[in-house]
Amino acid sequence: MKTRKTLGLIITLVFGLLLSCQHTNDRTGTSENSSVAKSAKPSETGYVDVNGLKMYYEVYGEGKPLVLLHGSYMTIPLNWSHAIPMFKGRKVIVAEMQGHGRTRDIARKISYEGMADDVSGLLKYLQIDSADILGYSMGGGVAFQMAIRHPEQVRRLIVLSGSYAHDGWWPDVEASYSSITADIFKGSPIEKQYDSLGNDPKHFPEFVKKVISIDLEPYDWSKEAKKIKAPLFMAIGDADGIQYEHALALFRALGGGKMGDIHGLPKSRLAILPGTTHIGMMYRMDWLVPMIDDFLNSDLKTTAPTF
Template sequence: MKKPFLNFYCAMALVVSVIACRQPVPKETAGKQSSDSSSQQMPVPKDTGYADVNGLKLYYEVYGQGQPIVLLHGSFMTIPLNWSHIIPLLAPNRRVIVAEMQGHGRTRDISREFGYEAMADDVSGLLKHLKVDSADVLGYSMGGGVAFQMAVRHPAQVRRLIILSGTYAHDGWWPDVEASYAGINAEMFRGTPIQKQYDSLGNDPAHFSEFVKKVMSIDLKPYDWTAAVQQIKAPLFMAIGDADGVRYEHALELFRAKGGGKMGDIHGLPQSRLAILPGTTHIGMMQRTDWLIPMINEFLDADLTAPPPTF
């Protein structure tokens, strides 16, 4: 019998299946607000294509206009699986850039090991391809690791950094979560939207098992970017759930290094922020749009040099 934590990605597949079942809006009505704000439909992208970066043809889509924000998906995800309910909420006021990382979705795999650093270099190349000098960067789970590396390796391209349920060291996960990664295999995804999108968006179905192994490989070897991440200059907003896979202490350690851990009424507010969402799991984080989107917008739009309010 499988231990409960080995069903982690099976549960994720069930959650994303709900998102994937939302039907795309017809082109002639795309972009119009739904009468139900909780079920807004995907707008039509303003631009799609492939960026030639580091030997990879990186698939991307661009929505909306305004200050650019890059969304970096989690393991095994695609643009529709990870972002179909997020893009409609951000695109009305921002230029939303989304990409599918190496081997995911419409981005074909290449003979290169999976690595957070390499994927961050790919995102950097995408921004250059789009002639975007600097952008806000938001990463979820695996994408959080990519986002951390973007800010470490390409700091001039990152204006503000948002990490949702991501880690900057392998032991940032609860020990049982980290231990579960060795048990993740392709059979856990058979018949799920994750496998169906892998098969239908252009990658070779015969290599699905190899793909799963490659994705998991980045979390089966130790990594620790603590020193480099603590030196990131970009303001940071980190959010985890109170029932997440990320240890509270891991998030708190970084927040303290970024100026947190002091009473703001006495010392002033730090430029960076931390949120621990109640009743929220790692997978459930992406369903908390009613909480996350207002916090994200406020963080991105805030004058972080302003003094705290006085009473």
């Protein structure tokens, strides 16, 4: 019971504080990113029929396609409104996963594999052969599954605070999932957003239970993840829910763990951000976007530099 109440307090306070700071900056104009975010307008919005689902999506800007995949219980506004304008010169595609936001739930279990198939269908609908895929938290799991199940559609992969196995989370974090219910979200931005986007408030408890079910069932894609062909940039916080060893194991399997001055740079990259929590990762985009842009725009030469 104590864990449950603590989780609820943390979720409400952290999201409330972060969104309050964002809204304050919007009013005062003290944050360039927030003021820009207010003026961001999608060039295309709509619904696409994929796998029995009517998936809501938005498209921003022009350039090489970049898909942003949100975390559990999140929506496009909650997860990405402040980040979308920061990706300059790109066609940014955002969608809301099954049961989230404006994408209504259907009589189908929520799974990482199913959500990846939905994203694959969206790209086909938009006639995009290959895209860079960026996923946060739950969206990171979806991103991993995109690279595993639909590798031909993934040019490069970015995973923020995401895992490729259930035990990649710190043990106490994984143990806390079974205590998550609708009660801990009471009064939070997540509950308010669910209601404001036309969902029936009576179904919110069912929504919470169904989403967390994907992390109550053990999963392990270690073998498949270590064979991913797309270059990967994985970032976690030093106070994240993801274990350092989990990220390091994959980085090493994909060519990391060597001195680049001797062996050359690996095609994949790893970042551990200081003073950064799991939820706080969303508000490190001013740090992350330059690193992501450099990763996406680099030619990924692996030879050691010469002097």
